[in-house]
Amino acid sequence: MATLDAIGRGTIDTFAYVGGLARLAGRAAYYVFVAPFKGRPLRIERAFHQGMAVGVEALPIVSLITFFVGLILALNGAYELRKFGALQFVASAVAISMTRELGPLMTAIVVIGRSGSAFAAEIGTMKVTEEIDALETMALHPIQFLVTPKFLAMLFMMPCLTIWADFMGICGGLIFGITSADFTVAGYFQATLDALYKRDIFTGLIKSVMFGITITAVGCYEGFSTGAGAEEVGRSTTSAVVMSIFLVIIVDVIFTALFYFTGA
């Protein structure tokens, strides 16, 4: 009985949490699509600053990580392919795994660590220091002011970072290709292009957008649910990271399955 009770309660909590995320995302979207027509102009410059922090400043670490992930993919793929004397397929194996899965996923993981946690910490700190209250008493809407620019930045930057991540991963594979699999640089890129279909890249980009929405919603939601006291900020930052990773994986499963069964 207790177990059933716990499962029931857990299910309700999960739906409530996801509902909270959806409401937050919905209200942020309102300020992008509806409010500008009601005399509340969209402030692009704040989104621009967020975009720099979320996207441009993440480039070095995203590049480094996805380059090595591409190399690791090549090494692991080659281990199996070599048995069949099919080492030339290493380029397509890397290309497809990177664009469909690991490009978006690794980018998401880095962005969670850098920006999802920062969103929670920023909003959480503002909550604790009454800055959120100050915004409200100044007739400024915290969601419009804080969350909408983050969503805009993420929606733009996640696909950009992901494309770059795909490219860096392929470069990682290239290193293996030319040193150990008799590829030339041009030959490796040609093999990559031959293996890739537009839909491989698009499905990856769709995932990256969904990941971006998830990360922003969780980061901001955790920030807003920060309780009183500085130690609460640490707690919400931690749970923003853990929840984001978990939900990104769930979203990944859903979309990968969707693409598989619809043939995309």
Place this chain on the structure above:
Amino acid sequence: MSAAAQTTPAANDAMISIRDLRVSYGSREILHGISFDIRRDETMVILGGSGSGKSTLLRTLVGLEKASSGEIWIRGKNMASATAADKEELRKRLGMSFQGGALFGSMTVGENVALPLREHTQLDDDTIRIMVRLKLDQVGLSGFENYKPSQLSGGMKKRAAVARAIAMDPEILFFDEPSAGLDPVIAAGIDNLIVKLKRAFRMTIVVVTHEMASAFIIADRMVLVDKGHIVALGTPQELQTSTHPRVRQFMDRIAEPEVHKEMDYLQMLTDGNED
């Protein structure tokens, strides 16, 4: 709701009328039915020990907490029936200085003061810059536009917060514990600032504090709140000469019996609930 209750607070010339206000956090009621008026252009000090519900009262007045029952009338309008647009309009006429300042840490002092002007007016950048300088002059922070809040001392943060609160020339200015956490000299400076603002502008000022000394310097009238009830309301002289035991205890700074046991503490917290 009777017709009389509808019209009374609207008809008198009070800036803010509070009628039987009750506010709870969860199941714990903090304010147990509070009623009083704040007149136009007066400085009202809400005095009380810590934990008595002063901040809660102030937060409810500015719309940050919801009343569980009772009415708040501001400028003749019942807040319960005000539309979102009404409330937004009203908020542009309010200024609030928070206990910790609540300055936006990611912006400079100048940007903090400029923010409401940028967001709510069509003024161009040059005009805004001039207005920011003016407001900072008024609070004694000339030349600190480009400082970050983290570079300011406690007293300067309070002043910057006041500059931001008066940026839109509010009709009502709220202060939560303006001198808390400051040394006596700096605190006196903040008291003087409030007195100066009160002389310079026609503004209704509402100050929450537990500092007797500052209350007597700035108040036109004061109200003593204790455990979510009002125990006294009047001019500083009237409170000074009151014979009410709770007022005397507060005025004469007689110590509460100390609580050492958890049950006593919980009892003390819930005391006010049995009206």
